[in-house]
Structure formats: C-alpha cells, structure tokens
Amino acid sequence: MENLKKLLLQCETYLQQGDWDKAIDVLNSITQEQIESLDLETAKECFRILDHLIKEGEQIRNKMAENLVNFRRFKEGYNL
Known part of the structure; x- marks a missing residue:
C-alpha cells in the first residue's frame, strides 16, 4: 500500500x-x-503520517488565527 x-x-x-x-x-x-488492505506495519506508518498532518494543520490554523488577531489589532489601532 505504498500508494x-x-x-x-x-x-x-x-x-x-x-x-x-x-x-x-x-x-x-x-x-x-x-x-x-493494509498490513499492521503499514497501517501504523500511515497513522503516524496522518497524525503528523493533523499537527501540521493545527499549527497552520493557529498561525492564521494569530495573524487575524494581529491584523484586527492593527486595524483598530489606526481606526480603519
């Protein structure tokens, strides 16, 4: 299941x-x-990859949220 x-x-x-x-x-x-159709070892490896993807997605989401907060603060600071 390399695919x-x-x-x-x-x-x-x-x-x-x-x-x-x-x-x-x-x-x-x-x-x-x-x-x-995965064997146990491949399933474990795929699970590790999925876990990594989830963590990476969470980091990206958190960074986007932080950028949005900073933008709102900037906007409020200049009364835009």
Missing part, C-alpha cells in the same frame, strides 16, 4: 504550499478498500 503513503505525503506537500483544496481532494480520494 496510500504516497497520497498522504502528497497531502503534506499541499498543506505546506497552502493549497487546501488539493489537500482535501487527496484525502477524499482515499478509499475504504485501501485502508482495509
């Missing part, structure tokens, strides 16, 4: 590029059949 790992790593690339639509499309393309 599934490739898809997850491709999703990571899209996340890093900020291309959310492509990242979501890749995740949506993963089928139940791909998941069910």
Whole structure:
C-alpha cells in the first residue's frame, strides 16, 4: 500500500504550499478498500503520517488565527 503513503505525503506537500483544496481532494480520494488492505506495519506508518498532518494543520490554523488577531489589532489601532 505504498500508494496510500504516497497520497498522504502528497497531502503534506499541499498543506505546506497552502493549497487546501488539493489537500482535501487527496484525502477524499482515499478509499475504504485501501485502508482495509493494509498490513499492521503499514497501517501504523500511515497513522503516524496522518497524525503528523493533523499537527501540521493545527499549527497552520493557529498561525492564521494569530495573524487575524494581529491584523484586527492593527486595524483598530489606526481606526480603519
């Protein structure tokens, strides 16, 4: 199931590029059949990749929220 790992790593690339639509499309393309046919070691590795993707997504979300707060403070400071 190297194909599934490739898809997850491709999703990571899209996340890093900020291309959310492509990242979501890749995740949506993963089928139940791909998941069910995994051996234990591959499933664990895919789980680690997914966990990493979730953490990376959370970091990106938090940074965006921080930028929004800073922008609002800036805007309020200049009465825009």
